[in-house]
Amino acid sequence: MGDRKYAIIGTGALGGFYGAKLQQAGLDVHFLLKSDYEHVNQHGLIIESKDGDFTLPQVNAYNDADKMPQCDVVIVALKTTQNYLLPKLLAPVIKNNGVVLVLQNGLDIELEIAQIVNNVTIIGGLCFLCSNKVGQGHIRHVDYGQIVLCEYSHNYEAAGITNRMQQIANDFQNAGITIELTEDLLLARWQKLVWNIPYNGLSVVLNARTDELMADSYTRQLVEQLMYEVAAGAKSTGRIIADSFIQKMLDYTVKMKPYRTSMKIDYDEQRPLEVEAIIGNSLRKAQAAGAFLPQINCLYNQLKFLDSRNQR
Numbered sequence: 001m002g003d004r005k006y007a008i009i010g011t012g013a014l015g016g017f018y019g020a021k022l023q024q025a026g027l028d029v030h031f032l033l034k035s036d037y038e039h040v041n042q043h044g045l046i047i048e049s050k051d052g053d054f055t056l057p058q059v060n061a062y063n064d065a066d067k068m069p070q071c072d073v074v075i076v077a078l079k080t081t082q083n084y085l086l087p088k089l090l091a092p093v094i095k096n097n098g099v100v101l102v103l104q105n106g107l108d109i110e111l112e113i114a115q116i117v118n119n120v121t122i123i124g125g126l127c128f129l130c131s132n133k134v135g136q137g138h139i140r141h142v143d144y145g146q147i148v149l150c151e152y153s154h155n156y157e158a159a160g161i162t163n164r165m166q167q168i169a170n171d172f173q174n175a176g177i178t179i180e181l182t183e184d185l186l187l188a189r190w191q192k193l194v195w196n197i198p199y200n201g202l203s204v205v206l207n208a209r210t211d212e213l214m215a216d217s218y219t220r221q222l223v224e225q226l227m228y229e230v231a232a233g234a235k236s237t238g239r240i241i242a243d244s245f246i247q248k249m250l251d252y253t254v255k256m257k258p259y260r261t262s263m264k265i266d267y268d269e270q271r272p273l274e275v276e277a278i279i280g281n282s283l284r285k286a287q288a289a290g291a292f293l294p295q296i297n298c299l300y301n302q303l304k305f306l307d308s309r310n311q312r
């Protein structure tokens, strides 16, 4: 791969931000959109960012994957609740021997993608990003932005650092995004869930921002207990998360700007919640390995109730 052509499947808070950064750095980027298509096709993208605002008055916008060119790297940036569309959306866009880069939250998504594409490399990216879409084609990047990249191999066996990972990392680094390469995608995904399961889940159930969850001793305790259960889930699948990592996530959140999690934003906007990818898949993976995670299970049942009531 020389100059890589990128596709962004889902130009929202995350896909819009990283895609715009890549285009700004000179890469050839193609954006798939749904409701914002007309607006972005006419006016491009606006990025408000803590690292500097910029606009892209002209972008390659599409409302139909069949009209997109075949790309070397296809970034999956839909909400996972829309992943049932991927068999239709990926096939026309991905080059033979290309890369599908999954930047979504959750567990086992690479496994699902491996069942729908052939002759491609799948890479998972864990995004430590706080970004929101605040208007049509208008993204507000509030905090952080670094990505941990790791290649998927069958059943999440540790895959090592590959050339493909390095090439994609270079593109992102040239675009000003901090990248860390890691060898064990399953461990990296469980580590990200140490944050997502407690904060995304509790923010909806308790109607609270991250700072509120951390300021109250009862909810802080709940957060910590859930984090330890995620570590137990990881352990059941052979991955060890050290107590010091849990402490790091707690400290990181205390220092973070008060944050309404993405699951809370979805709930408030009456959009479907990413409960299955983030919590359901984690419970099922642990359960298959013989571990029951009671507090996470309790959170899951509450979220399923709230999600289904919210959709009516």
Ligand SMILES: NC(=O)C1=CN([C@@H]2O[C@H](COP(=O)(O)OP(=O)(O)OC[C@H]3O[C@@H](n4cnc5c(N)ncnc54)[C@H](OP(=O)(O)O)[C@@H]3O)[C@@H](O)[C@H]2O)C=CC1
Pocket: 009, 010, 011, 012, 013, 014, 015, 032, 033, 034, 035, 036, 077, 078, 079, 080, 082, 085, 103, 104, 105, 127, 128, 129, 130, 131, 132, 133, 262, 274
């Ligand atoms: N935002 C963040 O800071 C972070 C997000 N993540 C993860 O990234 C993923 C994406 O989240 P986020 O960017 O926040 O979500 P958004 O809802 O902001 O973005 C998803 C985008 O996909 C578009 N979309 C949906 N269906 C289609 C379709 N059929 N064709 C084309 N586009 C479509 C949506 O368009 P429309 O609005 O028209 O439906 C929307 O713009 C999630 O898994 C999330 O958990 C991870 C870390 C941080």
Ligand SMILES: CC(C)(CO)C(=O)C(=O)O
Pocket: 105, 127, 128, 129, 130, 144, 195, 196, 259, 261, 262
């Ligand atoms: C932890 C956080 C908020 C930013 O680092 C994030 O990545 C997420 O919302 O999934």
